[in-house]
Amino acid sequence: xxxxxxxxxxxxxxxxxxxxxxxxxxxxxxxxxxxxxxxxxxxxxxxxxxxxxxxxxxxxxxxxxxxxxxxxxxxxxxxxxxxxxxxxxxxxxxxxxxxxxxxxxxxxxxxxxxxxxxxxxxxxxxxxxxxxxxxx
Numbered sequence: 723x724x725x726x727x728x729x730x731x732x733x734x735x736x737x738x739x740x741x742x743x744x745x746x747x748x749x750x751x752x753x754x755x756x757x758x759x760x761x762x763x764x765x766x767x768x769x770x771x772x773x774x775x776x777x778x779x780x781x782x783x784x785x786x787x788x789x790x791x792x793x794x795x796x797x798x799x800x801x802x803x804x805x806x807x808x809x810x811x812x813x814x815x816x817x818x819x820x821x822x823x824x825x826x827x828x829x830x831x832x833x834x835x836x837x838x839x840x841x842x843x844x845x846x847x848x849x850x851x852x853x854x855x856x857x858x
Contacts, residue, residue, distance in 0.1 A: 724849045726755060729799045732849065735856035737808060739798040741768045741776065746799040749791055758799060768793075805848035812855050816844060826851040 726748055739745075745761045748754065759766050761778065769790075771777045776793035806813060814827040814836060824847040829836040837854060841847040 723758060723799055723801075724805075724845055726750075726797060726799070728846070728849045728853065729797050731853055732800070732856065733797055735853060737798075737800070737852070737856060739793075739800075741778070741793065741798075744801075745804075746801070747778070747796040748799060749795055750797050800849075802845040802848055805845060805852050808852055809848070809855060813851075816847070818844075823847075828855055 723746065729748075730750065733739075741747075741761055743761055746758050747761070748756075748758055759778075761768060766778050766780050769777055769779050771790070771792065777790045778793065778796060779790045800808065806816075809826075809828060812828045812830055814829055817825050817827075819825060819840075823840050823842055824844040825838050825840045826844075826847040827836050827838050828851045837851070839847050839850040839854060841850055
């Protein structure tokens with residue numbers, strides 16, 4: 723799972739999120755920031771509040787202190803395949819170096835400039851590359 727600070731930066735950079743089963747998120751408060759929740763119709767399901775805003779409803783006793791939380795209060799923690807998909811046609815390659823680090827190469831279509839992002843885990847390299855891609 724990528725770091726919450728990187729997930730927050732991706733959110734602020736404009737990474738769109740259409741919540742679906744299996745998505746991980748956290749609630750950005752001092753008490754819950756370190757807890758990851760997973761959307762699942764059995765435990766946490768997406769819905770809409772009275773004003774039409776997207777909410778996540780906590781079912782049963784899994785999270786007894788929570789009833790629901792609005793999507794804007796949540797930070798999506800995208801998985802590796804979601805990060806790669808978000809790169810779209812800017813994604814060029816993923817390779818593992820001899821030292822075990824992962825390198826993601828991205829570039830815009832029809833441009834010669836390629837950028838590489840290196841990290842200890844593939845998902846972190848994807849997240850870093852996506853952050854650069856969204857903010858450039």
